[in-house]
Amino acid sequence: MEGKVKTRRSLLNWLLTGSLGTLILATIYPIIRFIYPPDKPEAVRNTIVAAKVGELEKNSGKIFKFGTKPGILVYTSGGDYRAFSAVCTHLQCTVQYEPTRGDIWCACHNGRFDLTGRNISGPPPSPLEAYDVAIRGEEIIVSRRTG
Ligand code: FES
Numbered sequence: 078m079e080g081k082v083k084t085r086r087s088l089l090n091w092l093l094t095g096s097l098g099t100l101i102l103a104t105i106y107p108i109i110r111f112i113y114p115p116d117k118p119e120a121v122r123n124t125i126v127a128a129k130v131g132e133l134e135k136n137s138g139k140i141f142k143f144g145t146k147p148g149i150l151v152y153t154s155g156g157d158y159r160a161f162s163a164v165c166t167h168l169q170c171t172v173q174y175e176p177t178r179g180d181i182w183c184a185c186h187n188g189r190f191d192l193t194g195r196n197i198s199g200p201p202p203s204p205l206e207a208y209d210v211a212i213r214g215e216e217i218i219v220s221r222r223t224g
Contacts, residue, residue, distance in 0.1 A: 081208070082092065087094045093123035107160055120124060122144040123145060123220055123221045124187075124216060124218060124219070124220045125141065125142075125143055125144075125148075125219055125220075125221075126159055126216045126217065126219075126221070127141040127143075127148065127150045127160060127210075127218070127219040128141065128150055128216075128217045129215050129217065130212060130214075130215050130217060131215075132217075134152065135148065135152055135153070135154050135156060136151060136152070136153065136154040136176045136179065137151075137174060137176060137214075138151040138152070138173065138174025138176075138181070139174075140171065140187055141171070141219070143162070143208075143219065145224050146160075146162060146163070146164055147164065147171050147206065148160060148161065148163050148219060149161050149162075149163040149173070149174060149181065149205075150164055150210070150217065150219065151174050151181070151192060152195060153192060154178070154179060158210040158212070158217060159193075159194075159207075159210065160188070160207070160208040160209070160210045160219040161181070161194045161205035161206060161207050161208060162205050162206035162208075163205075164209070165185065165188055165201055165205075166183070166196065166201045166202055166204070166205065167182040167183065167185070167186060167188050167199070167200045167201040168185060169188070170183050170184065170185035170186075171183075172188075172190065172205070179192065179196070180192065181194075181205065183199065183201065186197045186200050188200055188201040189201075190204065190205050193207070194206070194207045202213040206221075207222065208220060208221060208222065209221075210223055217220055
């Protein structure tokens, strides 16, 4: 009988020690990874397929993922494609296309950009980064400008 109690007690001790160890590791590991991030730099994508031809209606926009940041593709009412970084130059909110005004709007502090990416009202201090747009077959390709 006493042997059984001893076995249960040692099993409970083992489980509690293991749980405590796991808890400590689960707490410390993310802190260490935050303090010492991996050496590998983030891969930078310079070209991406932002949409398919025919996916957007005229006078509309689409947010796409460009690496780790959002981009915005606008199909103007005149039938042109324009692409920009969708990261507002004020406090980095994601902008959106506003079809009623035909411009790009940041809802965070009512910042506005025209369809060249230029900041036209509100607090954004600088234009959106403009990207090049090309159509290859059925794909709309967006590229970062170099140089
Ligand atoms: S973050 Fe866009 S206007 Fe402030």
